[in-house]
Each structure stands twice: as structure tokens, then as C-alpha cells.
Amino acid sequence: MLRNLGAVFLALPLCLMAAADPFSGAWTLNLSKSKLPPPLPHSQIVHIKANREGVEIREEIVNEAGHRMRVTVRAKFDGKDYPVSGSPFADSVAYQRINSHTLKGVAKKAGKVVTTETATVSPDGRTLTGAYTGTDATGKQVDAVAVFERK
Secondary structure (H helix, E strand, C coil): CCCCHHHHHHCCCCCCCCCCCCCCEEEEECCCCCECCCCCCCEEEEEEEECCCEEEEEEEEECCCCCEEEEEEEEECCCCCEEEECCCCCCEEEEEEEECCEEEEEEEECCEEEEEEEEEECCCCCEEEEEEEEECCCCCEEEEEEEEEEC
16 A cells, blocks of 8 residues: 555545635645655646545546556545545545644555554644555555655
8 A cells, every 4th residue: 555655645635624624725745855666757736625524535646557547536534435536545544634734544445454544734724734544466565655745
């Protein structure tokens, strides 16, 4: 799961409050500020629409081989599983809103937890940081941090 950040982050639908919500907007991955396990994506843009009730996320990812992937999710902040489309690493995600600038997500594949994430928007609203814990293809625990900047 953590081998492809796109699939991981998709598990975290960020569609909270259209224009006023700190998560809403377009976010571009900054690889130099992130701490991710290989293989690294060539690029990743996350589009989020969020409000107090839930989130919609669309991720546009170009992987290390140059292949494009689009991952989408629409979920409420009720802790229930919602389907993830376009990800080979997760087929559902459950989100909870901790506060106006923090979300927690749990991604699953075939009912098994593969990644947990905490996503936080900085106080100035310019940076979105996702801290992930999961397992790689060999079953080894992997921790990662993805840093996104508002487009």
C-alpha cells in the first residue's frame, strides 16, 4: 500500500467544506519535503472538496514508470467504510474529522487494514501533510510522510 502514495492518500477523502474548508482545493506533492518509500511517484495532484459532513477526493498520479492513475473517493466523516475507485492498493476507506485542520483515515483491501493516515492542514492553509503507517508488499511495517502544497 505504501509503495504507491497515490493509493494511500486516496484512502483519505478530503471534501469537507467547498471553499471555506481548509482541506478544499488542489494540492501538489512536494517530493523533496516528503519522506516516502520507493518507488516514488513522478507526480501527484490531489483535488479535495470538503465540509463538516464529508469529503470528495480525486487524485491524479503519474507513477515511476510514467503510467497515469486516477483514484477517487467520496466519504462521510462517520467512521464507516466507503468505496475507493482506481486504486490497486485499497478498495475502501473510513474517515473521521478530528478538528477543522485534522482528519484520520483507515484504508482497507479486501476487508484488511493496509494503511492508517492522519492528514493535517497547516494553520496558514498552504501545506497539507499526510502521515501514514502501513505495510509494504512483504508485510513489513512502513511509516511515511507526504507533504503537499496548495496549488
